[in-house]
Amino acid sequence: MSGIERAYRGIARPLIFRMDAERAHEVTLRALAVAGRLGPARVAAAGLFNRHRRPVRVAGIEFPGIVGLAGGLDKNGVAARMWGSLGFGFAELGTVTSQAQPGNPQPRLWRLAQSRAVINRMGFNNLGAAALARTLAAAGVRRGNNALGIPVGVSIGKTKITPLEHAVDDYLTSFRLLADRADYVAVNVSSPNTPGLRSLQDKESLTDLLTALTAEAITIDKSGPVPIFVKIAPDLSESALDEVLEVCGSTGVQGLIATNTTLSRDGIGPADLELAAEAGGLSGAPLTRRARQVVAHLAARTDLPIIGVGGIESAADARAMLDAGARLLQVLTGFIYHGPGLIDRINQEVSL
């Protein structure tokens, strides 16, 4: 175990885990936001965590490292300046929606420590797409300008109060606000915590949504439209995955992100069974195998690049996800349990 990993496990994690999960999340993000505003803190962190990244080019974007921050941890981009310094090769901010919204009532986030998992039903609590655009503008971020030292993805979803039949307009509103501030836009149609959202993965709805967004990307920038990635659920059947691929192939989408959290409760340890009854999406170790299966299924059938995400908590998991066919990786729950040392270790031990 490296010094960074020991320090996280022995000092930082016990302090963080003493707090309720959402409070811990807020405190940590706030600390990272402050550190991000202090140049020296950023530089110091970069010296510690940023040593082993390997560049790769995917969908026309230069990624300095293959491990990114998954969507949902920094919804409003408050710590956007810090993720590169912590060793991430890219950061996906959001999910944001066209209108600011509070999300579901608390409590809505639980750690299942024995299972190294998290259940969340946050419900896209966010300040809205316009606020994220302002935050990125204040940080000097424009598509392709590498202002943060790493590519920035922005994830967009549907505002809860927008009826499903108006979903396309809702996504378009966010897209127009953010397209020139993001190196890629992730279309989130797979959160289990917004009623009906996952039905946007159905063939007809997905075709309408992606046709509109890819056309808008061209309207905004004819010579180099922003790449659009689609984030999908691990709970889709094989035939539903094949339909998603068909739609992505026919609409000019540039990549897939697999997977979001699962509704399944398989793989939960006995000590966590009570918490497992909470409604919401499950992430972390119980998701590792299913996310990898989905990536393998997709990779065998498409040339589109895939970002593999779900239960990556070791260099071996990262390697296995790449072997399944992923070109890039994302981590969220593993970062909560293992801290930045995990990102450093993957960067160090996993070559392409």
Ligand SMILES: Cc1cc2nc3c(=O)[nH]c(=O)nc-3n(C[C@H](O)[C@H](O)[C@H](O)COP(=O)(O)O)c2cc1C
């Ligand atoms: C607290 C929490 C919030 C999340 N919010 C989002 C989100 O807003 N948008 C999104 O696309 N995925 C969201 N996710 C899903 C993660 O991006 C990721 O796909 C999933 O957790 C599996 O990866 P992991 O096992 O490394 O956490 C969230 C996950 C967690 C645990």
